[in-house]
Amino acid sequence: DVQLVESGGGLVQPGGSLKISCAASEFTFRSYAMTWVRQAPGKGLEWVSSISDSGGSAYYADSVKGRFTISRDNSKNTLYLQMNSLRAEDTAVYYCAKAYDFFWSGLAFWGQGTLVTVSS
Amino acid sequence: QSALTQPASVSGSPGQSITISCTGTSSDVGGYNYVSWYQQHPGKAPKLLIFAVRNRPSGVSNRFSGSKSGNTASLTISGLQAEDEADYYCSSYTGSNTRVFGGGTKLTVL
Numbered sequence: 001d002v003q004l005v006e007s008g009g010g011l012v013q014p015g016g017s018l019k020i021s022c023a024a025s026e027f028t029f030r031s032y033a034m035t036w037v038r039q040a041p042g043k044g045l046e047w048v049s050s051i052s053d054s055g056g057s058a059y060y061a062d063s064v065k066g067r068f069t070i071s072r073d074n075s076k077n078t079l080y081l082q083m084n085s086l087r088a089e090d091t092a093v094y095y096c097a098k099a100y101d102f103f104w105s106g107l108a109f110w111g112q113g114t115l116v117t118v119s120s
Numbered sequence: 121q122s123a124l125t126q127p128a129s130v131s132g133s134p135g136q137s138i139t140i141s142c143t144g145t146s147s148d149v150g151g152y153n154y155v156s157w158y159q160q161h162p163g164k165a166p167k168l169l170i171f172a173v174r175n176r177p178s179g180v181s182n183r184f185s186g187s188k189s190g191n192t193a194s195l196t197i198s199g200l201q202a203e204d205e206a207d208y209y210c211s212s213y214t215g216s217n218t219r220v221f222g223g224g225t226k227l228t229v230l
Contacts (some may be wrong), residue, residue: 035219037166044123044160044224045158045166045209050217059217095165101144106156113165 002027002109004096009114016086020114022079022096030054030074033103036081038092039113048094049081052103064090086118124210124222131228137198140225142210143191148220150191154213157186157195161206170195183209190217197227205229 022034036048049070051058054058058070069082079096093113100108125143132138141155142149149155155173158166168177170186175195183198193212197204210222 036230037221044207045160045211047219047221050219061218069218100168100177102154104146104219106168106177106211107158108166108168108171108177110165110167112208117137 002098003096003108004111006094006096006111006114009094009116011117011119012023012086014118016118017082017083017084018086018116019080019082020116022111024077024079024096024098027098029072029077032098034079035071035099035107036070036079036094036095037097037107037110038090038094038116040089040092043092046092050103051079083116086116088118090116091118092116110114122220124212124220126208126210126222128223129226129228131230132197132200133161133230134171134200134202137196138200138227140195140197140208140210140227142193142195142212142222144193144220145191147216147222148214148223149188149193149210151215152213153188154180155186155188155193156211157193158209158211159204159206160209166209200229202229 003021003025035050040118067085095113097107098109099105160166169210174186
């Protein structure tokens with residue numbers, strides 16, 4: 001079965017930076033686009049960013065554009081999200097996810113999430 | 121990137137059918153057949169129920185079905201069961217290389 005395991009979440013001060021990771025296994029990671037979705041406490045799902053299989057194309061929600069950078073290392077089967085200039089409103093559980101097939105298809109596989117808390 | 125519009129809550133009795141709507145625009149729901157639906161139980165990761173408007177991944181019960189008319193997509197759950205009580209989210213591709221989710225609907229099984 002597809003496995004996605006996020007890590008690296010924690011407490012960070014406003015204006016700070018954090019890099020979270022998602023380790024993938026049991027599928028050919030280099031062949032699939034990947035996505036980050038977040039969920040603030042008690043709130044709904046919010047798409048954050050997606051990256052193509054090669055890493056050559058990356059897309060961002062307006063709320064994080066210019067502050068967050070998605071990347072991947074296909075040799076390590078790992079997806080990353082570098083988060084800079086963090087704000088209180090970035091506090092959320094961050095999930096990595098893999099689409100069912102096409103880049104923008106339904107997100108069929110999800111990790112368990114990692115909590116990022118932005119607070120002084 | 122405005123969120124898709126879903127009712128905040130719906131309810132139904134066991135055995136009944138319910139429908140959750142998801143309204144967008146011609147730039148997202150109405151313009152593409154990339155609407156998906158997710159179920160999320162408290163403290164759990166979302167689970168894909170429907171992709172490409174009406175397709176079910178393997179393992180998802182055929183009690184869940186999806187459809188679309190114009191700018192509104194719908195998820196219907198038939199034969200409601202207690203374990204269906206959860207939050208439900210729709211999502212769509214927007215055509216500008218972004219994905220948007222609905223605000224979520226809380227389903228209560230009476």
